[in-house]
Amino acid sequence: xxxxxxxxxxxxxxxxxxxxxxxxxxxxxxxxxxxxxxxxxxxxxxxxxxxxxxxxxxxxxxxxxxxxxxxxxxxxxxxxxxxxxxxxxxxxxxxxxxxxxxxx
Numbered sequence: 001x002x003x004x005x006x007x008x009x010x011x012x013x014x015x016x017x018x019x020x021x022x023x024x025x026x027x028x029x030x031x032x033x034x035x036x037x038x039x040x041x042x043x044x045x046x047x048x049x050x051x052x053x054x055x056x057x058x059x060x061x062x063x064x065x066x067x068x069x070x071x072x073x074x075x076x077x078x079x080x081x082x083x084x085x086x087x088x089x090x091x092x093x094x095x096x097x098x099x100x101x102x103x104x
Contacts, residue, residue: 004043011038022046 001079004022011034020027021035038044 002042004044007035007038007042007044010042011035 004015004018008018011018013031013035017027018035019025019032021032022039027035042066
C-alpha cells in the first residue's frame with residue numbers, strides 16, 4: 001500500500017505539500033501537476049478513515065463517527081428488553097449523522 005510519505009519522497013516534496021495538493025489547497029501549478037502525476041503512477045489511494053482521524057487536531061473535538069456500547073450481562077444482552085429498547089432508540093438517531101454504533 002502506497003502512503004502519502006512514499007508519494008512525498010518520490011516527488012521530493014514534504015508530506016504537507018502532498019497533503020495540500022490532495023486537498024486542493026494553494027501550491028504552484030508545477031508542484032500540483034508533478035504530485036498528481038506521481039500519485040497516479042504509484043497508485044496512491046486516499047484512506048478516508050485515516051484522514052478523518054489524522055485531521056482531528058483538538059483533543060476535545062476528536063470525532064471518529066463511532067459510538068461504542070459495552071454492556072455487562074451473564075446472558076444474551078440482545079434478548080434483554082431493556083437493552084434492545086435502548087438500541088432501538090439510539091441506532092435510528094445515529095444514521096442521519098452517519099455515525100456508526102458497535103455493541104459489545
